[in-house]
Amino acid sequence: MLIKQPADIHPSEITPPELYARRREFLKTAAVFGAAALLPPIMRGTVAQAADDDLKLTPYKDITAYNNFYEFGSSKSDPAENAGSLKTKPWFVAVEGHCEKPGRYTLEDFLAPHPSEERIYRLRCVEAWSMVVPWLGVPLSTILPRFQPTASAKYVEFTTLLDPAQMPGQRTRLLDWPYVEGLRMDEAMNPLTLLATGLYGKELPNQNGAPLRLVVPWKYGFKSIKSIVKIRFTETQPKTTWAISGPGEYGFYANVNPAVDHPRWSQKKERRVGDLFRRETLPFNGYAEQVAGLYTGMDLKTFF
Numbered sequence: 001m002l003i004k005q006p007a008d009i010h011p012s013e014i015t016p017p018e019l020y021a022r023r024r025e026f027l028k029t030a031a032v033f034g035a036a037a038l039l040p041p042i043m044r045g046t047v048a049q050a051a052d053d054d055l056k057l058t059p060y061k062d063i064t065a066y067n068n069f070y071e072f073g074s075s076k077s078d079p080a081e082n083a084g085s086l087k088t089k090p091w092f093v094a095v096e097g098h099c100e101k102p103g104r105y106t107l108e109d110f111l112a113p114h115p116s117e118e119r120i121y122r123l124r125c126v127e128a129w130s131m132v133v134p135w136l137g138v139p140l141s142t143i144l145p146r147f148q149p150t151a152s153a154k155y156v157e158f159t160t161l162l163d164p165a166q167m168p169g170q171r172t173r174l175l176d177w178p179y180v181e182g183l184r185m186d187e188a189m190n191p192l193t194l195l196a197t198g199l200y201g202k203e204l205p206n207q208n209g210a211p212l213r214l215v216v217p218w219k220y221g222f223k224s225i226k227s228i229v230k231i232r233f234t235e236t237q238p239k240t241t242w243a244i245s246g247p248g249e250y251g252f253y254a255n256v257n258p259a260v261d262h263p264r265w266s267q268k269k270e271r272r273v274g275d276l277f278r279r280e281t282l283p284f285n286g287y288a289e290q291v292a293g294l295y296t297g298m299d300l301k302t303f304f
């Protein structure tokens with residue numbers, strides 16, 4: 001039997017080919033954005049811990065041409081076609097509710113002084129498609145404390161711009177405008193929760209929610225509200241647009257849960273945009289290790 005010296009062993013001989021290809025893909029990704037060692041620690045953790053799914057980036061073209069943003073129409077191509085009418089400069093964010101420092105902030109002031117980080121997160125829509133997106137943004141948990149939420153602040157409510165002149169979908173009754181979303185305070189303060197300002201190293205395109213959108217990677221895409229103009233600290237659970245529109249189909253929690261079907265279709269599998277075949281959907285979209293503890297003791301069939 002021939003025993004090879006370690007130096008003679010090509011990495012492809014010790015790593016199953018499929019994993020090897022994935023690792024190369026990851027290394028390529030890391031090369032595009034700078035060496036993995038230079039990534040912020042939290043992001044390295046995210047990449048390493050995000051279950052056994054691959055994190056091959058969805059092409060920029062797909063991320064920016066296949067969207068849900070009902071303010072610009074209900075078909076997937078509408079936002080890219082129509083969102084040019086949205087004016088994102090200047091932009092203001094109002095901070096209201098149970099906090100010591102409410103006010104109306106310019107976007108720059110609202111985000112300052114925190115630098116943007118890059119986070120590669122999967123986005124999983126309840127319609128059973130998914131993407132892997134290299135977001136740029138600031139963790140919500142680094143921004144919220146500045147406004148000094150009080151002990152009564154149990155939730156955070158988010159509101160999208162209301163301006164039918166810029167958002168043609170708002171001239172219809174497709175949804176109850178403005179679009180609203182909410183998180184429990186501990187979900188908002190979880191280090192994975194991101195306020196995104198860009199993707200692929202560039203400013204957010206309008207169709208992806210410019211200039212400021214939420215990204216909650218363990219929840220269905222619809223939690224990730226776009227073009228945010230208001231954040232309000234509340235004592236009671238905020239209303240959310242999709243739960244208003246279909247209370248039997250969409251709940252407040254919206255955690256990715258392959259074991260609980262949508263009333264009209266299964267949530268067991270998903271199709272990565274651009275792929276031919278479907279793949280298994282992972283509980284909490286692959287982030288169970290980091291966030292399952294937030295829901296200990298809750299029946300996720302009741303709190304869907």
Ligand SMILES: Nc1nc2c(c(=O)[nH]1)N[C@H]1C(S)=C(S)[C@@H](COP(=O)(O)O)O[C@H]1N2
Pocket residue numbers: 063066067068069070071123124125126160179207208209220221222223224225226227
């Ligand atoms: N204001 C607003 N935010 C929104 C939506 C919307 O229609 N309006 N759609 C949601 C849904 S259903 C999904 S899946 C994601 C899609 O994000 P993407 O287009 O960047 O992939 O945005 C979410 N945020």
Ligand SMILES: [Mo]
Pocket residue numbers: 068125126127220221222
């Ligand atoms: Mo969605």
